[in-house]
Amino acid sequence: MRALLLAAAASLSFAHAQGIPEDVKETADMLMRAGLEDRVGYETVEDLTTEVGARLGGSEAEARARDWAVEHLKELGFTDVRVEEFTMPYWERRYEYAAIESPFPQELEIIALGNSVGTPKGGLSGEVVRFETLDDLIEAPMDDALKGKIVFVDEGMTRTQDGSGYGVAVRKRSGAANEGSKRGAIAALIRSVGTDKHRFPHTGGMRYAEDVEPIPTAALSFPDAEQLTRALERGSVKVGLDLAVKTKRQVTSGNVIADIKGQTDEIVVIGGHLDSWDLGTGAVDDGAGIGITTGAAKLILDHIEETGEQPLRTIRLIYWGAEEVGLLGAQAYAEQHADEMDKHAFAAESDFGARKIWKLDTRFGEDKLGLAREMVRVLLPLGVAPGNNMATGGPDVTPLRARGVPVVTPRQNGWDYFDLHHTADDTFDKIDPDELAQNVAVYAAMTWMAANTPGGFRAEPAATASE
Amino acid sequence: MRALLLAAAASLSFAHAQGIPEDVKETADMLMRAGLEDRVGYETVEDLTTEVGARLGGSEAEARARDWAVEHLKELGFTDVRVEEFTMPYWERRYEYAAIESPFPQELEIIALGNSVGTPKGGLSGEVVRFETLDDLIEAPMDDALKGKIVFVDEGMTRTQDGSGYGVAVRKRSGAANEGSKRGAIAALIRSVGTDKHRFPHTGGMRYAEDVEPIPTAALSFPDAEQLTRALERGSVKVGLDLAVKTKRQVTSGNVIADIKGQTDEIVVIGGHLDSWDLGTGAVDDGAGIGITTGAAKLILDHIEETGEQPLRTIRLIYWGAEEVGLLGAQAYAEQHADEMDKHAFAAESDFGARKIWKLDTRFGEDKLGLAREMVRVLLPLGVAPGNNMATGGPDVTPLRARGVPVVTPRQNGWDYFDLHHTADDTFDKIDPDELAQNVAVYAAMTWMAANTPGGFRAEPAATASE
Ligand SMILES: [Zn+2]
Ligand SMILES: [Zn+2]
Ligand SMILES: [Zn+2]
Ligand SMILES: [Zn+2]
Numbered sequence: 001m002r003a004l005l006l007a008a009a010a011s012l013s014f015a016h017a018q019g020i021p022e023d024v025k026e027t028a029d030m031l032m033r034a035g036l037e038d039r040v041g042y043e044t045v046e047d048l049t050t051e052v053g054a055r056l057g058g059s060e061a062e063a064r065a066r067d068w069a070v071e072h073l074k075e076l077g078f079t080d081v082r083v084e085e086f087t088m089p090y091w092e093r094r095y096e097y098a099a100i101e102s103p104f105p106q107e108l109e110i111i112a113l114g115n116s117v118g119t120p121k122g123g124l125s126g127e128v129v130r131f132e133t134l135d136d137l138i139e140a141p142m143d144d145a146l147k148g149k150i151v152f153v154d155e156g157m158t159r160t161q162d163g164s165g166y167g168v169a170v171r172k173r174s175g176a177a178n179e180g181s182k183r184g185a186i187a188a189l190i191r192s193v194g195t196d197k198h199r200f201p202h203t204g205g206m207r208y209a210e211d212v213e214p215i216p217t218a219a220l221s222f223p224d225a226e227q228l229t230r231a232l233e234r235g236s237v238k239v240g241l242d243l244a245v246k247t248k249r250q251v252t253s254g255n256v257i258a259d260i261k262g263q264t265d266e267i268v269v270i271g272g273h274l275d276s277w278d279l280g281t282g283a284v285d286d287g288a289g290i291g292i293t294t295g296a297a298k299l300i301l302d303h304i305e306e307t308g309e310q311p312l313r314t315i316r317l318i319y320w321g322a323e324e325v326g327l328l329g330a331q332a333y334a335e336q337h338a339d340e341m342d343k344h345a346f347a348a349e350s351d352f353g354a355r356k357i358w359k360l361d362t363r364f365g366e367d368k369l370g371l372a373r374e375m376v377r378v379l380l381p382l383g384v385a386p387g388n389n390m391a392t393g394g395p396d397v398t399p400l401r402a403r404g405v406p407v408v409t410p411r412q413n414g415w416d417y418f419d420l421h422h423t424a425d426d427t428f429d430k431i432d433p434d435e436l437a438q439n440v441a442v443y444a445a446m447t448w449m450a451a452n453t454p455g456g457f458r459a460e461p462a463a464t465a466s467e
Numbered sequence: 468m469r470a471l472l473l474a475a476a477a478s479l480s481f482a483h484a485q486g487i488p489e490d491v492k493e494t495a496d497m498l499m500r501a502g503l504e505d506r507v508g509y510e511t512v513e514d515l516t517t518e519v520g521a522r523l524g525g526s527e528a529e530a531r532a533r534d535w536a537v538e539h540l541k542e543l544g545f546t547d548v549r550v551e552e553f554t555m556p557y558w559e560r561r562y563e564y565a566a567i568e569s570p571f572p573q574e575l576e577i578i579a580l581g582n583s584v585g586t587p588k589g590g591l592s593g594e595v596v597r598f599e600t601l602d603d604l605i606e607a608p609m610d611d612a613l614k615g616k617i618v619f620v621d622e623g624m625t626r627t628q629d630g631s632g633y634g635v636a637v638r639k640r641s642g643a644a645n646e647g648s649k650r651g652a653i654a655a656l657i658r659s660v661g662t663d664k665h666r667f668p669h670t671g672g673m674r675y676a677e678d679v680e681p682i683p684t685a686a687l688s689f690p691d692a693e694q695l696t697r698a699l700e701r702g703s704v705k706v707g708l709d710l711a712v713k714t715k716r717q718v719t720s721g722n723v724i725a726d727i728k729g730q731t732d733e734i735v736v737i738g739g740h741l742d743s744w745d746l747g748t749g750a751v752d753d754g755a756g757i758g759i760t761t762g763a764a765k766l767i768l769d770h771i772e773e774t775g776e777q778p779l780r781t782i783r784l785i786y787w788g789a790e791e792v793g794l795l796g797a798q799a800y801a802e803q804h805a806d807e808m809d810k811h812a813f814a815a816e817s818d819f820g821a822r823k824i825w826k827l828d829t830r831f832g833e834d835k836l837g838l839a840r841e842m843v844r845v846l847l848p849l850g851v852a853p854g855n856n857m858a859t860g861g862p863d864v865t866p867l868r869a870r871g872v873p874v875v876t877p878r879q880n881g882w883d884y885f886d887l888h889h890t891a892d893d894t895f896d897k898i899d900p901d902e903l904a905q906n907v908a909v910y911a912a913m914t915w916m917a918a919n920t921p922g923g924f925r926a927e928p929a930a931t932a933s934e
Contacts, residue, residue, distance in 0.1 A: 199894060281690075
């Protein structure tokens with residue numbers, strides 16, 4: 001296999017003078033094979049989810065996760081480890097309770113959406129008005145029909161390998177409350193944004209629009225959305241809702257950063273987010289991303305120690321803080337590192353579970369697409385196909401991408417990611433160690449190539465390009 | 468198919484003068500085919516689980532279920548419908564909370580086992596001692612090693628088609644608390660009795676042995692049992708437990724009974740249990756049994772109305788009350804009908820979900836096994852194979868069986884039954900209408916044959932047999 005790879009790579013390098021050097025590809029190939037045997041990634045997820053568990057952004061548990069992270073990284077041999085703190089507003093749930101009050105009294109499984117306001121003390125109750133989709137609610141007239149009612153947006157989510165059903169479905173997470181409130185509704189319920197049929201409501205962040213009165217909002221599990229719909233088929237339904245939250249104006253969070261120093265001042269960023277929602281132990285979201293990128297960085301660290309070979313660029317492993325609650329770690333990083341944005345040569349976040357990577361999307365300069373093809377040629381034996389050049393790079397690299405940093409998204413099989421996403425069921429036992437190791441292999445090889453390809457992945461200035 | 472059936476049946480009837488009459492088999496065959504198209508069974512489950520929801524034995528919700536049942540049966544055309552009340556002691560959960568206190572503070576998903584005592588006010592905490600199996604705990608010495616500790620019986624359950632993994636696994640539900648208490652433990656935790664890997668703890672009834680001090684006991688979900696085990700692999704673990712329950716000495720429950728009158732005073736009993744645990748809406752346990760047997764009885768009722776053909780025996784549909792909490796409806800029935808036990812000719816309860824029936828176990832007189840073979844011959848086109856003659860008949864016919872009443876168990880595919888059993892996830896959406904209809908078909912045909920086979924299924928007295 002290796003001979004084949006190198007032959008393929010060699011034939012490519014004739015066409016691309018500015019390609020990935022042969023010796024870099026050889027090391028990438030070695031890292032890839034080591035990655036498939038890796039258990040550091042898997043054990044990292046195990047340790048984080050067991051020894052910390054759930055770790056909501058800004059919470060005391062997230063602070064423990066940072067302590068755990070620093071210790072863990074030092075134990076693995078990383079020498080340049082630090083926490084970059086930032087402050088943030090804080091939201092946590094206290095409790096939520098919902099029940100059909102009439103005509104069929106029974107409890108419903110709900111979960112408050114992140115950032116929701118609470119109900120008035122003692123709860124509220126109202127007649128439920130169901131909308132098949134968010135668009136149906138958006139199209140509802142601005143009259144008194146929803147005044148004093150509870151809106152219920154029952155839109156489902158389509159299961160796809162690439163997770164593309166999420167974008168459409170997630171709009172209702174803020175949309176139900178905002179559009180409901182504009183029309184006088186007193187609360188908003190949604191069918192969970194998720195693809196499973198289990199009795200797990202899915203939480204997730206929501207934002208109130210500037211111009212609306214905030215109303216409490218929560219997600220029903222799949223069976224409960226079905227149940228409420230069946231009840232509504234039988235006539236008018238009154239639901240009671242009691243929801244309490246706690247907020248603080250300012251708490252501390254932080255990004256945990258470990259650098260593997262390069263020869264130049266350029267930086268390649270990989271990582272996952274350290275925080276999770278409060279329900280599960282954040283194994284697939286995003287313990288997996290932490291594990292995958294730590295496993296990859298550790299393989300590179302070991303290679304450097306064995307060979308003394310220093311990468312061209314610094315490889316920066318970031319455990320992003322407070323992602324779920326609004327990419328707060330990512331924003332803080334962009335501010336704290338504003339003056340070195342142009343030194344960031346490449347960035348990728350792993351934040352889509354632990355299933356196998358099946359293609360590589362990039363966002364490189366158009367004149368650097370040859371490098372994307374070369375990378376994929378190296379990763380092909382792992383089942384990684386060429387992707388498009390419209391990668392997002394992952395949520396926490398959004399501010400970097402916005403500032404022109406080249407990013408990649410190694411696309412994972414997301415077929416069942418939204419079964420677990422933001423539920424109590426997101427736990428360590430759901431992770432397949434071999435599939436996770438494939439991710440480690442891809443990240444290790446890709447990161448090494450990213451750190452050692454001369455010229456980088458940004459479009460060359462026109463002048464240079466014509467030389 | 469039908470011709471084939473009748474031919475097969477005809478050839479059999481030469482050998483058995485006391486066999487199932489041909490016209491009875493013809494009607495059974497017709498009912499069977501109608502059963503496959505039935506939707507009454509499915510809609511019965513839908514209505515019960517939607518319009519009542521969870522219905523714990525002895526609760527106000529179970530009383531509403533009885534009201535619903537009477538109305539539902541009358542709407543279907545049953546004319547002889549009644550409730551036979553009984554009184555019972557009552558237990559309900561108020562709340563439960565568990566957390567690892569040290570070294571890795573985090574909440575655990577638990578559920579109190581039915582009949583558990585609460586913790587002292589404010590909860591308790593103790594070091595956890597894990598036992599791989601209940602037998603390991605039983606074999607633990609009677610010294611002070613467990614004094615003040617929390618025992619954790621981590622025994623798993625094997626998934627099988629026939630549910631036979633349950634018998635072994637369920638012993639720990641009472642055993643952990645009883646064996647723990649004998650050794651001075653202050654609480655007992657078990658890995659849930661179930662086969663899924665989701666974060667649903669499974670509840671279920673437990674009984675304290677006479678000679679032990681009752682200690683609070685609860686089940687951990689699969690992921691939480693794994694989590695606690697991983698924590699214990701890292702050293703000593705302290706868990707806090709806060710559990711509150713409410714009990715009443717005496718409340719009212721009842722069996723709902725609908726009779727289709729026969730020509731003789733003999734009785735054929737079919738049914739399911741009306742109560743459920745308090746977590747899900749009791750769809751597979753045992754809304755399904757209610758639906759299946761109601762669908763079957765309704766087909767027979769329609770046949771009688773159309774043809775005027777009255778069955779030999781009375782067909783009695785029973786919705787048993789308070790099954791989960793100790794077969795209380797079954798016991799009350801046996802007492803209330805003590806003087807007509809010998810008139811009960813046949814009994815079966817459907818209480819194993821809604822998946823297809825794949826064989827028919829019986830408990831007939833040894834001299835009546837020919838009738839079992841004949842029944843199976845009729846049911847064969849539905850995929851029903853011959854079974855053994857050691858049927859239990861289902862939990863609520865236990866007192867009948869104990870009094871010599873012939874019983875059958877149409878064995879359902881139970882491969883995933885214990886994924887949902889006694890969890891919040893036992894909801895209507897889990898039921899496949901076509902698989903449920905196959906059950907209706909089997910029950911309709913079987914019940915008709917049971918009600919119309921001269922001589923019945925008990926062993927004949929020796930004198931009669933020699934005639
Ligand atoms: Zn994430
Ligand atoms: Zn997330
Ligand atoms: Zn049952
Ligand atoms: Zn049960």
